[in-house]
Amino acid sequence: NAGVTQTPKFRILKIGQSMTLQCTQDMNHNYMYWYRQDPGMGLKLIYYSVGAGITDKGEVPNGYNVSRSTTEDFPLRLELAAPSQTSVYFCASSPQSSLGTQYFGPGTRLLVL
Amino acid sequence: AQSVSQHNHHVILSEAASLELGCNYSYGGTVNLFWYVQYPGQHLQLLLKYFSGDPLVKGIKGFEAEFIKSKFSFNLRKPSVQWSDTAEYFCAVIISGGYQKVTFGTGTKLQVIP
Numbered sequence: 001n002a003g004v005t006q007t008p009k010f011r012i013l014k015i016g017q018s019m020t021l022q023c024t025q026d027m028n029h030n031y032m033y034w035y036r037q038d039p040g041m042g043l044k045l046i047y048y049s050v051g052a053g054i055t056d057k058g059e060v061p062n063g064y065n066v067s068r069s070t071t072e073d074f075p076l077r078l079e080l081a082a083p084s085q086t087s088v089y090f091c092a093s094s095p096q097s098s099l100g101t102q103y104f105g106p107g108t109r110l111l112v113l
Numbered sequence: 114a115q116s117v118s119q120h121n122h123h124v125i126l127s128e129a130a131s132l133e134l135g136c137n138y139s140y141g142g143t144v145n146l147f148w149y150v151q152y153p154g155q156h157l158q159l160l161l162k163y164f165s166g167d168p169l170v171k172g173i174k175g176f177e178a179e180f181i182k183s184k185f186s187f188n189l190r191k192p193s194v195q196w197s198d199t200a201e202y203f204c205a206v207i208i209s210g211g212y213q214k215v216t217f218g219t220g221t222k223l224q225v226i227p
Binding site: 090 | 149155157159205216218219
C-alpha cells in the first residue's frame with residue numbers, strides 16, 4: 001500500500017493564481033482531512049470529509065475549496081492565491097473504526113509570492 | 114469546542130536524560146487522545162493513543178503517556194532519550210463518539226544533544 005500520497009511536493013504560485021493540491025489514499029478510509037502547518041502554530045484543519053460526496057469546513061476554510069467524488073481522492077483547491085496561504089499542507093485519512101488515528105501524506109510546500 | 118495546550122514549545126535535552134512533555138486539553142466529556150511525532154523533513158506519524166482502559170499507554174520507541182482525567186492531561190514520557198528522538202511532538206484530541214475533527218496542539222520541538 002502506498003498509504004496517503006500528495007502532489008506536488010513543492011510549488012511556487014504568484015498572487016491571484018489558482019491551483020489544486022492532490023491527495024489520494026489507498027486504504028479505503030472514509031475520513032479524509034486537509035491541514036495547514038505554519039511554524040509555531042501546529043496544524044489547523046481546513047476541510048474534512050466523512051465520505052464520498054460529503055465535506056465540511058474546519059477551522060480555517062477561507063480561500064480554499066474541496067470536493068470528494070470518490071473514496072480515494074480529496075483534492076484541495078486554491079482559487080486566488082494570497083501570501084497568507086504560504087504554508088505546508090498535509091492531507092490525512094482515518095478509518096472509521098479508529099477515529100483520530102490519522103495517516104498523513106508527505107505534505108505539499110506552497111510558496112505564494 | 115475542545116482545545117489542546119502544549120506549554121513547552123522548545124525542549125533541549127542531553128542524551129540519556131528523561132523526557133516529559135506536557136499536554137492539557139479542555140473538554141468535559143469523553144475524549145480520545147493521541148501523540149504524533151514529526152521527524153525533521155517528514156510527515157506526522159502516530160506515536161501512541163488512548164481510547165479507554167489502562168490510563169498508562171505505551172507506544173513505539175519506548176514512549177509512554179499517562180491519561181489523568183482529573184487533570185485533563187496526557188503527558189508524554191520517555192525514561193532515556195536518544196539523539197534520534199529529535200523531532201516535533203504534537204498532542205491531539207478527538208471527542209469520543211462525536212465529531213470527526215481532531216484538534217492538535219501547537220507542538221513541542223525536542224532537540225537532543227549527543
